[in-house]
Amino acid sequence: xxxxxxxxxxxxxxxxxxxxxxxxxxxxxxxxxxxxxxxxxxxxxxxxxxxxxxxxx
Amino acid sequence: xxxxxxxxxxxxxxxxxxxxxxxxxxxxxxxxxxxxxxxxxxxxxxxxxxxxxxxxxxxxxxxxxxxxxxxxxxxxxxxxxxxxxxxxxxxxxxxxxxxxxxxxxxxxxxxxxxxxxxxxxxxxxxxxxxxxxxxxxxxxxxxxxxxxxxxxxxxxxxxxxxxxxxxxxxxxxxxxxxxxxxxxxxxxxxxxxxxxxxxxxxxxxxxxxxxxxxxxxxxxxxxxxxxxxxxxxxxxxxxxxxxxxxxxxxxxxxxxxxxxxxxxxxxxxxxxxxxxxxxxxxxxxxxxxxxxxxxxxxxxxxxxxxxxxxxxxxxxxxxxxxxxxxxxxxxxxxxxxxxxxxxxxxxxxxxxxxxxxxxxxxxxxxxxxxxxxxxxxxxxxxxxxxxxxxxxxxxxxxxxxxxxxxxxxxxxxxxxxxxxxxxxxxxxxxxxxxxxxxxxxxxxxxxxxxxxxxxxxxxxxxxxxxxxxxxxxxxxxxxxxxxxxxxxxxxxxxxxxxxxxxxxxxxxxxxxxxxxxxxxxxxxxxxxxxxxxxxxxxx
Numbered sequence: 001x002x003x004x005x006x007x008x009x010x011x012x013x014x015x016x017x018x019x020x021x022x023x024x025x026x027x028x029x030x031x032x033x034x035x036x037x038x039x040x041x042x043x044x045x046x047x048x049x050x051x052x053x054x055x056x057x
Numbered sequence: 058x059x060x061x062x063x064x065x066x067x068x069x070x071x072x073x074x075x076x077x078x079x080x081x082x083x084x085x086x087x088x089x090x091x092x093x094x095x096x097x098x099x100x101x102x103x104x105x106x107x108x109x110x111x112x113x114x115x116x117x118x119x120x121x122x123x124x125x126x127x128x129x130x131x132x133x134x135x136x137x138x139x140x141x142x143x144x145x146x147x148x149x150x151x152x153x154x155x156x157x158x159x160x161x162x163x164x165x166x167x168x169x170x171x172x173x174x175x176x177x178x179x180x181x182x183x184x185x186x187x188x189x190x191x192x193x194x195x196x197x198x199x200x201x202x203x204x205x206x207x208x209x210x211x212x213x214x215x216x217x218x219x220x221x222x223x224x225x226x227x228x229x230x231x232x233x234x235x236x237x238x239x240x241x242x243x244x245x246x247x248x249x250x251x252x253x254x255x256x257x258x259x260x261x262x263x264x265x266x267x268x269x270x271x272x273x274x275x276x277x278x279x280x281x282x283x284x285x286x287x288x289x290x291x292x293x294x295x296x297x298x299x300x301x302x303x304x305x306x307x308x309x310x311x312x313x314x315x316x317x318x319x320x321x322x323x324x325x326x327x328x329x330x331x332x333x334x335x336x337x338x339x340x341x342x343x344x345x346x347x348x349x350x351x352x353x354x355x356x357x358x359x360x361x362x363x364x365x366x367x368x369x370x371x372x373x374x375x376x377x378x379x380x381x382x383x384x385x386x387x388x389x390x391x392x393x394x395x396x397x398x399x400x401x402x403x404x405x406x407x408x409x410x411x412x413x414x415x416x417x418x419x420x421x422x423x424x425x426x427x428x429x430x431x432x433x434x435x436x437x438x439x440x441x442x443x444x445x446x447x448x449x450x451x452x453x454x455x456x457x458x459x460x461x462x463x464x465x466x467x468x469x470x471x472x473x474x475x476x477x478x479x480x481x482x483x484x485x486x487x488x489x490x491x492x493x494x495x496x497x498x499x500x501x502x503x504x505x506x507x508x509x510x511x512x513x514x515x516x517x518x519x520x521x522x523x524x525x526x527x528x529x530x531x532x533x534x535x536x537x538x539x540x541x542x543x544x545x546x547x548x549x550x551x552x553x554x555x556x557x558x559x560x561x562x563x564x565x566x567x568x569x570x571x572x573x574x575x576x577x578x579x580x581x582x583x584x585x586x587x588x589x590x591x592x593x594x595x596x
Contacts (some may be wrong), residue, residue, distance in 0.1 A: 001218040005297040007170075008194050008220070009273060013234050014166045016159060018184055019175030019198070022074035022472070023237060026501045027173070029542070032234055035162035035169075038155045039176050039184070 059090050059128050060135045063105075063115030064143075065097065066123040071146075073468040076123075083125075083142045088133030094142065097122040098466035107479065120466065159188065169193050173236055174223075178202040181224060182210060189214050189221070196236050197223030197278070200461075204285055207278075211289040220297075221290060223278040227254025227415075230261060230274035237276075238471060238502035241540040245270020247367045248304040250294035252282045252311035255414030255498055256339070256360055259536050259563055260310055262500075262545075263364030266538065266561070267379035269371050272304045273297075279415075282314035288321055295322070299330060306333045306370045308363050312419055313341035326350055333370040335593065337363035339416070340423040340438065343596045355593035359420060361564040366593035384561055384591075387583040393558060394572030397492070400528035401573070405491035408432070408570045409484045410455035411477050413470040414536065414563075417496045418457035421567045424590065428571035428578075429453060435460050450484060453574075455494070471503040478514035485518035485529055492530040492573045493518070494566055497552070499537035499545055506543060508551035515555045530573055531557045534566040564590060 015034040017024040024036035071079070076094050083092035091110055095101040097118025105111035110126040118124045125142050129135050156162040163169045172188045174181060178201030185195055189210065197210075202224035214221035222229050222236075228251070229236040233244055240258055242265035249264075249271055251257035261274050275297075277290040291309065298304045307330075309322060319338065326334050327347035334354045346354050355370075357363040361384065369376035385393075408429065412418040418436060425432045432438075433454045435447035444451060447462050458470040458477055470477055477495075484490050497507050504510055515531060522529035533552050537545030549559045560566040568586055572578045578586075 002293070002297040002300050004192065004218040005194070005220055005293070006300055009232065009297075009301060009303075011170055011232075013171055013232055014169045015236075016162045016166065016169045016172040016188070016193070017175075018159060018162075018172060020072050020074055022072075023173055023175060023198070023502070027234070027236075030234055030501065033166055035165050036153070036155050037159055037162045038157060041177070041180055 058131055060131055061110050061112055061126070061128045062135045062139060063110075063112040064125045064139050065114055065118045066125070068121050069123045070096070070121070071123065073466060074472060077468045077473050079142075079145055082145050083127065086138055086141050088130045089127060089138060090130060091128040092142070093126045094146075095124055095126070096120060096466045097124045100462070100465050101467060104475065159184070163191070171196065171231065171236075173198065175199055178224065182206040185210050185221070186213070189217065189219055192217065192219065194220040195222065196226055196229050196276070197221060198226060198237050199223070200225045204280065207280060208286055211281075211286060215289050215293055220275065220293065222276050225254075225278045225280070226276035228257045228274065229276040230271065232273070235501035238498065238500060239274065240265075240500035240536075240538050242538055243268075243270030244272070246272065246303065246305040246371055247308060248272045248294075248298035248301065248306070249274045249308045249310065250277060250291055250298070251275070251309075252277050252279050252291060252314070253339070253416040255496075255536065256310040256337070256416035256420075258414070258498060258500065259360040259417065260308055260337070260364045260367075262536050262538055263361060263562060264367055266383050267364060267368045268375050269368045272301060279312065282311045282318045282322075284315040284317055288314065288318040291318075291322060292325055295325060295330070299332060304332065306335065306367050308335045308337065308367045310337045310339075310360065310363060311341075312339055312416070314338055316342070319344065323347065323350070326354060335363050335366045335370070339420050346596050351595065354595070356596050357593045359424070359564040359590050360416070361562040362591050362593055365591070369593075385565055387580070387587055390565060390569055391572065391578065391580075391583060394569050395577060397530040397558060398573045398576050401491050401530065402527045404489055405527060406574055407487075407490050408453050408455070408492050408494065408574050409450050409490050410494040410570075411480055411484070412455065412457050412494070412496050413459055413477070414496050414498050415457050415459050417498070417534075417536070417563045418455055420563055421455050421494065424564060424567040425453065425455065425571060428568070428586070429574060435462065450487070456480075471498050474504060474507060474510045478511055481511070481514040481518050482521060485521040486525075488525055488527065490529065492532060492570045494570050495531065495533045495557075496563065497533055497535045497537070497548055499535060499543040499548060500541045503543070506548075508548045512551070512555055515557060519556055532560060532566050532570055533557045534560050534563050536563070
């Protein structure tokens with residue numbers, strides 16, 4: 001069950017970078033297709049609301 | 058009199074690498090003698106104190122606050138400098154387009170096949186799981202990921218036939234692309250799977266330097282080979298290499314695996330594997346090679362040997378050439394050591410290793426245990442050899458500066474040399490120190506020019522020793538290739554010009570250091586070392 005991995009080995013990389021912006025820059029320098037997600041932890045209130053909603057639904 | 062000022066920005070966050078770049082920009086403002094912009098963690102405040110740029114205001118900062126610390130000449134206005142630094146903070150970022158959700162980033166790319174995740178470990182699961190559900194392979198750089206999260210994510214990934222490289226994976230090389238900290242190496246027929254970040258870097262670099270190359274370099278994170286995780290991704294990578302027609306030889310690298318995981322890996326290689334294998338369980342236990350794997354499974358004790366044996370499986374001629382030209386002959390090492398120890402005073406008896414790479418630290422400790430005995434460390438081989446204070450060496454010491462106590466709220470020492478350059482000079486002041494060992498891990502992810510960043514400290518260290526009436530031997534190993542952005546060969550040349558002795562592999566650096574503090578090794582000892590540590594064997 002490694003077809004998905006072999007597919008990765010044969011494909012052009014398309015990378016989502018989540019977290020350190022530095023790694024985005026380093027991939028970009030290599031000419032890799034990459035998109036950067038400026039990730040921030042969810043504020044506590046938003047998290048609490050999500051939990052309440054998921055319990056209700 | 059220079060003026061020092063701190064300004065604290067409450068609840069303002071930037072990541073450690075962004076802050077490092079901002080600090081460098083701030084230092085370029087005219088009139089600035091020194092500057093640092095850091096999050097207000099205890100470690101960072103201590104370092105500001107050492108730098109002489111912490112004030113009472115800065116002392117009050119907390120982990121969530123940013124501290125702008127500047128030291129300026131008295132002929133410039135400190136407030137003006139601070140406002141220029143503040144302007145750097147709020148300056149609109151270059152024309153880059155960033156996304157605020159993973160979904161929109163994937164949409165922009167028209168689909169993604171790999172995600173590089175470096176969010177704080179406690180949040181990793183919430184970012185990783187939805188990506189795995191979408192069929193995206195993951196390189197998870199984050200540390201502090203709860204063990205139960207790792208097991209859950211890896212099982213989930215394995216069931217879907219996906220790769221989850223990490224957590225705590227510093228390095229991978231996929232389709233020739235360097236992910237996180239990795240080097241530009243040749244493509245070739247060798248696949249490498251490693252539960253050891255700088256282990257993967259050293260092995261792929263040495264394979265490349267020896268004239269061969271790799272298909273893929275898969276980092277799985279150090280915990281993968283422990284019982285709790287059970288080698289899920291190491292086995293997944295091995296299965297992929299077995300199925301990959303471009304891979305002829307597979308190298309498996311890690312610090313000692315749990316015995317059950319080691320057995321599982323070896324059993325799989327023997328019962329299901331058809332390709333050639335080199336294992337490098339540094340500091341681990343030798344195993345009996347199963348009948349079914351005889352002739353195609355070689356064990357090694359160092360990264361140096363793992364790379365060479367993999368190359369030997371590819372081509373005997375390449376191996377012969379590399380063993381002679383790229384790596385050193387025993388008599389060459391003896392000669393280098395002699396040249397160095399002949400300049401030492403009698404009282405200089407200790408090695409001091411200041412490492413940025415965790416696996417390189419560990420490999421050195423394993424070699425030193427054999428050649429010079431007990432070595433203290435913040436990551437020791439035996440608990441009783443733990444340094445009481447990681448900031449101060451004791452007798453023979455080898456320190457991993459990439460460990461938590463040096464990196465909380467700061468960039469890794471491969472990017473930020475601040476802590477190491479201070480430590481180099483401190484070690485030089487100790488009259489009992491004979492030899493310093495420094496690793497320079499270059500490639501993508503790392504500092505753009507580490508040799509230059511260490512030049513002043515190396516010069517100062519040599520001077521401090523000289524003023525104390527002694528010579529200080531400084532050894533270095535540059536883990537990198539000439540195609541890395543820093544050009545490893547140029548880095549080596551720059552270090553040699555500073556009076557540093559450069560060794561082609563980490564294992565040879567440790568051997569040379571041991572020969573220096575022991576004032577030479579017998580031919581018998583050196584030959585035994587080459588046989589046991591630099592060659593493979595069938596157990």
